[in-house]
Amino acid sequence: MALNPPLNRKLRMGIVGGGIGSFIGRVHTIAAALDHRCELVAGAFSSNPEKSKQSAPDYGVDESRAYGSYEAMLDAESRLPADQRIDFVSVTTPNHTHFEIAKAAVEAGFNVVCDKPMTLDLDQAEQLLKTVENSDVVFALTHNYTGYPLIRQAREMIMAGELGKINAIRTQYIQGWLAEKLEATEHKQAAWRTDPAKSGVAGAFGDIATHAFNLGRYVTGELPDKVSCHLKAFVDGRRLDDYGTAVIRYKSGALGTVTASQISHGRENDLEIEVDGTLGSLRWRQENPNEMIVRKNGQPHQIYTRDPNADFTKPLAASSSRIPAGHPEGFFCAFANIYLAAFDDMAKRAEGQPFERRDTVYPNVYDGVEGMMFIEQCVKSSEQDAAWLTLSHSAART
Structure with a gap:
């Protein structure tokens, strides 16, 4: 079967965070790529532009798409042709930055996979909920143990x-x-x-x-x-x-x-x-x-x-x-299952097909x-x- 039907290609991933020394950024990229349904093509690996460039080779990302800020990544990727720009943004930074990054990505029209907790407080969470509801993006939250x-x-x-x-x-x-x-x-x-x-x-x-x-x-x-x-x-x-x-x-x-x-x-x-x-x-x-x-x-x-x-x-x-049974599956595989379910909906969205937004297999903005x-x-x-x-x-x- 072709990848990500009906899209029939790999989804293109952009990450915020994951720079040198990061734990959760690495987890996200490994889990997302586990089933070969996406490829990491861009990243704002660090708010320090030099550190972001230095981190790019660790992920096999071209230096030209290693950005010094999430704003720069969203702006540059939005201006790329549709067959080159990222399909989704993974937010893997500390808690206090989740809201601003996720909200900006949704407003730019990109699907989002956000690490938990979703925001710093309830007011931010409710604002982000309204932003997602006013868009057509897929929004997944990595409560990975549900996978x-x-x-x-x-x-x-x-x-x-x-x-x-x-x-x-x-x-x-x-x-x-x-x-x-x-x-x-x-x-x-x-x-x-x-x-x-x-x-x-x-x-x-x-x-x-x-x-x-x-x-x-x-x-x-x-x-x-x-x-x-x-x-x-x-x-x-x-x-x-x-x-x-x-x-x-x-x-x-x-x-x-x-x-x-x-x-x-x-x-x-x-x-x-x-x-x-x-x-x-x-x-x-x-x-x-x-x-x-x-x-x-x-x-x-x-x-x-x-x-x-x-x-x-x-x-x-x-x-x-x-x-098969008897071969242990663990943390990365469970994490990857969150991405897999979100990928199904991202592919549908890319082809203009309807998808469930509230009662999803993966945790979402409501969670x-x-x-x-x-x-x-x-x-x-x-x-x-x-x-x-x-x-x-x-x-x-x-």
Whole structure:
């Protein structure tokens, strides 16, 4: 089959960020190119023009398309012939820059794949939502954990009623890398993630609890109603939270918890979700992503493995796998699945065909607004001694 039907060519990628020493920029470019459906042709790799030029050879990008700013890239690429200019922009910079870059790219008519959280605050998220709705672009948000095959298996099982009515959703994301005050050293990642001007109003909750919250929403489809939250910075002098727990009331009557820590010694990237229903429960951990446990009272525990050819595997989970069972798939592959689904819609848009904008397989601008509301309401709740605050938003997925 030809690439990106009905477009039948590779999509052309432009990236903002990803300069020398970048982690997430590299992740985006590797994931986007994993299935050979796009090629990186341009980048504003750094706001320093010289550093941007120096970064271009690392990606095989011609120096003439290595720009010193995202504004320069958008302007120059917009003036290129249609068969040469970029099709989409990937935003891989620190949080405080996401809004201005994504908004400018949408206004210039380019599709966008944005790293999370979508913006610095809820007001920016709502502005960006209006900008996207007033355009015809594809907008994807890289809550990449939704791309794991067994997460998509869990989603389809729950949507099919196999767990019954959902009673409880427990998610946690536990890390330990900030147990010491790394921001007081020259640690670049720690410095901006603990700086309110660059990270926003929350620390661990803005960085990783958003993933846990989004995962619960994606897997169950439950609509949040209210939240009560406690946040705390345990490291002396830290300006943003490094630990917290939120309790969520869902509109269906289900209850949920979200716990995030970046100060738990020895913990790496332990994202976990458990869902309890009236007919059964399930559990999945990101550090062992190719297995999911399903339990029912009076029956042996079932271990679901990632097997695209098995009869028990749901279609969405099967289509999210690239290799046979027993060969581990992981982080890059899950990240790539976000890009793949977005590519399908980008190809449709390029050919003038309609595409779904709200209830997409990949996280989108509506999820971004929900995520920012979750962060802000958790912070406000914690400031009010865990007061119950609303999480309902008109932008929520149904």
